Amino acid sequence: MIIHEDDKGLGFLLGDAARLLRKVIDRRLQPFGLTRAQWAVLAMLASRDGLSQSELADELEIEKSTVGRLIDHVEASGLVERRPMANDRRFWHVHLTEQARPLITQVTEVILATRTEMLKGLTAEQQGRLGDGLAVVKSNLSAALEAATQLPRPS
């Protein structure tokens, strides 16, 4: 009765699901001129406007060079604005523009609809367990990454 797609392994399953999700969202956001990655930036700023690029990189867990390019795009689209900081000229605060607000409310609906569609057929409890499981996996992988990075073993 259970689906048990074990042929390809959980790792591939995880990658496939994530890739599919990106594909679906990219398509649905195309009419808005956005991609999934750009939306992640906007969504973060919607709740915490004025973050610096490095803070954004930390929150989104991607590299700062990637964040820089993403902001180039959304800034070119006029959705975001880099404002210099007075006391420290090294970094910028990234702010949403006026025209971003209405677009964000629209896109949020699309995203939420997609999420419920993606979780169709799962009970609330199953969804919770899925989230818990993914969180465990994520923290295991973070640990593995750090362990691999610090080659100098602390003995």
Add this chain to the structure above:
Amino acid sequence: MIIHEDDKGLGFLLGDAARLLRKVIDRRLQPFGLTRAQWAVLAMLASRDGLSQSELADELEIEKSTVGRLIDHVEASGLVERRPMANDRRFWHVHLTEQARPLITQVTEVILATRTEMLKGLTAEQQGRLGDGLAVVKSNLSAALEAATQLPRPS
């Protein structure tokens, strides 16, 4: 007690976990001169040698243009060979080379070790439920993608 990383939503969680997994595997496969995507090709050929590129694209669920470039890489590494098909000169069969075999057994161990590491702290039943949940999500997303694609409704 439960981790419940719901702030960013299940979609982001899924993407984050998948991105981390790719990062970890890419690092661990770097000594072998492989990436995660190239490994996917080799793993598929290991069980079904001689597939065509289109068949590979179907199995791996990625575009044929992506498959073509992946094969360019692994072919340049000497792990794979494009053999013309006699009766139909349109396509090639992709075959593993001799030197690929031992490498595949080595890499398989790394991959399996990473999988168990990624699932550390989850019981077998939890792992099963995680896989089932992901499979449901994946099939929901596939359906969403197809629905979006076929604009001409068959009425």
Add this chain to the structure above:
DNA sequence: AGCATATAGTAAGCAAGCCAACGGTTGCGA
């Protein structure tokens, strides 16, 4: 004061996805 170090952001290069468009083969139908 002055130099070393750390930090914010940028730039260049590569891999992997996608899409769209093209060229070469095959095969079917008029």
Add this chain to the structure above:
DNA sequence: TCGCAACCGTTGGCTTGCTTACTATATGCT
């Protein structure tokens, strides 16, 4: 038989991601 449709693979262009290296600015230590 001829031509058109379908199919396989390639190419080019775009976005995102990582890595590494670089510039500019701050800060801290001597």
